[in-house]
Amino acid sequence: MASIHDVAQLAGVSVATVSRVLNSSESVTEATRAKVRSAMLRLGYTPNPSARTLRNNRTGLLALITPDIINPYFAAVASGVQDMCRKSKYQLILCSTGGDESIEISYLDLLSNKQVDGIIIAPPGTHSNPKSDAKIQNLLNRNYPLVMIGRRFESETVGCDIVTTNTAVGTREAMRHILDGGHSRIAYLGGPNPSVAKTRLATFRSSLSANGLIIDENLIFQTNLTLEDGYKICRKLLSVANRPTAIFAVNDMVAIGAMIALQESGIAIPAEMIVVGFDDIPLAAMFRPSLSTVVQPKYDLGHIAAERLIARIEGLVDRFETISLPTHLVIRESSMSQQTSKMPEADNQLSRKNTTVL
Amino acid sequence: MASIHDVAQLAGVSVATVSRVLNSSESVTEATRAKVRSAMLRLGYTPNPSARTLRNNRTGLLALITPDIINPYFAAVASGVQDMCRKSKYQLILCSTGGDESIEISYLDLLSNKQVDGIIIAPPGTHSNPKSDAKIQNLLNRNYPLVMIGRRFESETVGCDIVTTNTAVGTREAMRHILDGGHSRIAYLGGPNPSVAKTRLATFRSSLSANGLIIDENLIFQTNLTLEDGYKICRKLLSVANRPTAIFAVNDMVAIGAMIALQESGIAIPAEMIVVGFDDIPLAAMFRPSLSTVVQPKYDLGHIAAERLIARIEGLVDRFETISLPTHLVIRESSMSQQTSKMPEADNQLSRKNTTVL
């Protein structure tokens, strides 16, 4: 591997000069610049990033830590981050923790320690991760550039940029829609513990209360946020004595898993059970029946988070901000109110042909 | 940020000693070791990775470059890589190119330049990427530690470790199964260009020929490897004059997208159209009808690739090897031969209840 010295020697200049053309400093003659350029080319020279980092204290790298990159929701977020990185000449490193706190911690350690210039962290998929929360708090105290997607801490006054969505609005809209459909026994398929998507659950509860409905704790389920686990939890749900007539799921993956379980049990959607999800992943519009869901601006979430992070790294912002993006409900087949009377079998199969893809 | 000097000073020893306890060299008294340890703790010291890398020429990082991390196939591969990395104390960096060659190239440049100790590269999702192929060839010539998952080059004698699957066997088995079902008009939904999954297409053709069937080029389609694109291409397929009765898709995402299009058009699976996929992603077994598919040992692919890469980095292997893992067909609802006579409507819906989840 050729070093800056080799280039300098071949070009017949000093290393300082080479460094100058490398950093496109003005004060170099066009002639010397050309000499150096050609020497670089001839040697196939590329600067050593570690040396640069050691010297400059910056890497040009950003990291995105997500619990589960396979979830289309996070993929969309990542895509937004990616685009902003490219625009600003940063490279993105993706870190998927699989919901494992120890992996999350090891990433935080690794990355924050001069490996990347800043970190975007999305909420954990599994639990509240007290240890890694402490780690994050610690980074923030050291003024490390970090932006969170979605709220992670209770405290209002966390010293950190947050980009989040107004899930309460979307959730309320969804609950309104479900209640307007005349449903009173509504199941909530939530995250693996109550702290995940806390606002959604809280809004679920308050919407029920506001409508004078009692909250049946037996209809509040906990599940991992995958299609498979949504499927499983829904099978469990179906064994409940007084089966609900509506399902509100914490995300689309769980909702679609649930719909598969329903279809397998021959339960017509939406005739016998309506389903509403959260996120609006691409599959939501394609699945049959298509899934009603609360739209989140996933791409924007990532894009704005990256923009904010880069601004912070480059010292363009000083104050912390919490940016909240809007959400809204989109109604599709899975919760459409039926004009036809209930015809248990094959009902939704027949109606399917008359509906178009969104 | 505390440096090794600060620790040395606080502990009252030299930097060499601190470095020794850092690298767990034997020749340090338990007493001094303790002193140093506590100094580190007090200062919250963590070694600067750039300095280490600059000195040692190794980062302890591995990169996995995939075209599309959101595809469950690659996620499973990544998981295998991840586990092996953890076992061997390497950290994994995930790079998703989104099938964009320029992104792939910039990752190759970035990573190979002392940022990571080695690279695992999965095939591109889109095209044959001549430029990045050249880049890879260049890295290999420089003896850079790199292992490929799946064949990427024509040449047999590529100087590189390859971990791949014997797709010809699985494909032949799948075609045998389809042909045994009495189908003669079989569509192939392939990658975005013929070079993607070349063997599958070649085996598709040869299986037809071997059975005396003529190959209808109108039934060979090209599509991106996503669910959405599988859906779209299937709609196009359905507009063909003499509709086929079987679909063989290059991967499960495309196959499931196609099934959604079929269901939407009221075409019964498998009564009117059978579908066979490739990969065996989790959704394949869960979707209704469940998808017949060629199983690939995805996790093992990643695991073995990482093992091989690490061995090479650590100088434990010298020769290049091509490791080929087995594939096999698993038959599910989507291609089950029907005992009942053809009953276009709702036929597969009824049979559904009698089948169990795999």
Place this chain on the structure above:
DNA sequence: GTGAAAGCGCTAACAG
């Protein structure tokens, strides 16, 4: 406009 030299944090001879 260009060069000499110090130093970023760390490791590995080499000396003692």
Place this chain on the structure above:
DNA sequence: CTGTTAGCGCTTTCAC
């Protein structure tokens, strides 16, 4: 068993 020191490749004063 421990300390001194050179140097990994780069950028950046400070001279000239």
